Amino acid sequence: MTTALPTTTHAVAFFDVDETLTTVKTMFDFYDFFLEAVGHTPQEQQRLQRDARDLLRPGMPREEGNRLFYRRFAGYRAEQTEATGRAWFARHLRQGGFFHQDVLEALTAHKERGLATVLVSGSFAPALDPVAAHVGADVVLCTRPEIQDGVYTGEVLTTMIGDAKARAARELLSQRGIASEECHAYGDHVSDLGLLRLVGHPVVVGDHPDLLAEAGRYGWHHLTGTKGLTSA
Numbered sequence: 443m444t445t446a447l448p449t450t451t452h453a454v455a456f457f458d459v460d461e462t463l464t465t466v467k468t469m470f471d472f473y474d475f476f477l478e479a480v481g482h483t484p485q486e487q488q489r490l491q492r493d494a495r496d497l498l499r500p501g502m503p504r505e506e507g508n509r510l511f512y513r514r515f516a517g518y519r520a521e522q523t524e525a526t527g528r529a530w531f532a533r534h535l536r537q538g539g540f541f542h543q544d545v546l547e548a549l550t551a552h553k554e555r556g557l558a559t560v561l562v563s564g565s566f567a568p569a570l571d572p573v574a575a576h577v578g579a580d581v582v583l584c585t586r587p588e589i590q591d592g593v594y595t596g597e598v599l600t601t602m603i604g605d606a607k608a609r610a611a612r613e614l615l616s617q618r619g620i621a622s623e624e625c626h627a628y629g630d631h632v633s634d635l636g637l638l639r640l641v642g643h644p645v646v647v648g649d650h651p652d653l654l655a656e657a658g659r660y661g662w663h664h665l666t667g668t669k670g671l672t673s674a
Contacts, residue, residue, distance in 0.1 A: 455552040455626040459563035462630040472569040475530040512587040516596030527568030542667040608636030
């Protein structure tokens, strides 16, 4: 995906992805699909899935957990992983219920009003690019694992967790001279607070109590995050 805003952009709508735009945590959901696709036995899949989700345990810094997660792709070809991502997303489209319908409708409405739409996520391109292409997002700001000679090394060049989201969004706006108070942002977790506080029109998605308290305190908009029967 491109990392440049359209030349006609006058404002931006930023969307966290996992459990904001989508009903799943894309990096873990994709990983489950990937393990089966590359031929792990059911027993191996269960063990590796459990180990991956242990990275979410309390006390583990989110950025560190994010980096450790992408070590699991070391040695795999980027081209293979990207193809698996397209197959993973295609299956979700067939099954339906992948998007929070109210958030997807908000993204579409922003596009119709001429705003650029930007996905901001700790997930990575193989899982995010098919999503971005489907919803018509202009830019994806995400975690970037290192690739050498077409193969993942297991290292991470850029993480997109917590405060990194706000920094990346601020830099993007600064490059084009766009005022942050004219922009919108959507998030479901306290790690999205920096991004939400950056813009003039923050929207809390879901029922996280800390975010709902913030929304009530400052009059932020709130979407419940309704799971649609279909994916688009």
